Amino acid sequence: MSHRLQPEAGAILEQASSERSRIREHSFAGCFSDSVHDINWFMESTERIRLISKSYWPLQGLRWVPLWLFLVLKPWSGILPNHRPTFIRDYLTIVTFLFCVSWFRLSAGYYRRRFGRLQSKPPSGWMWLIGLAFLAGYVFCMFADDKNPPVSFVTLWWASYLVIQAVAIGGISVRRYYYGIAAVCVTILALVPSTGWVAANQLLLPSHPSGLVFLGLVLTTVSLLDHFQLVRMFEHPLESANA
């Protein structure tokens, strides 16, 4: 009887031993997988915090909304009744400008009260140079548009501005995909002169409102979405993610 049981017991012991070693191996791998997961979580959380800190100022979209709305409203000042005194338009422009400046300061105060103050690192010398070159590019585009090309170079400049904004601030990790969509829309607008409907140098002038209004609406939308993005980024603090 004991002779018969011996091989069975041996088989059971062997099976248990292999099971034990399999479990040990699994928990060994699990230990590493946990540590990798922890480190990844750690890095993702800190990366999110770093992104908020870096893109805090550029994502304060509400600051720029009145400036872009000014682009939308500017062409409509031309439809004021003809019997108005001419200085009304000038006054309106000055009042709008002052409104934009005060709005800028008020919205800065709003962000400071709601999310706090952050002093960014000063841009490097290279960044200043790139910025100046980009602005000089705008003047170059204006001269190019005067030769009536089939595409509006100034509008293309705005499209590239949107792309640079999207890539330079936080890269693709901030997920500002709407900048890409906006850049495509503005590029399509830049192609309008090729249809012969409007000259390239007239596309963004108040005398031809549709181009300026379209650009203003796109930039307003992008700025508002920036604001919502910032609010969303603040909604996932570290402690709640840790809990």
Place this chain on the structure above:
Amino acid sequence: MPDTPPRFLEVDRLIHEPARLAILTVLSSCRSADFVFLHNVTGLSKGNLSVQISRLEEAELVTVEKVIENKKTHTTVALTKPGRSAMDSYWKTMDKIRKRSRAELIRGMASNEA
């Protein structure tokens, strides 16, 4: 602690604590930040944040400046030079650990499959 893998001993424990790491990460990507910003971005309670900032200040990793503005204390925190270099070496160590752990995980999975 013989069971602890030696690689985890390389990490600076003062920085590795999540709350302190979050504060230092914010400060390393800017010149300075105020208490309200740190509170909002990290989601730490005001008491906890205050304690962690004090610990970092004791270790001379950050400087704290308090100014009275409109009858309210406004606290600004900035990273010091030693704090910046400590953060640099911390991330280098963490990167090394991550790469090593990933390699060991892949090796463990391969041996399991075999």
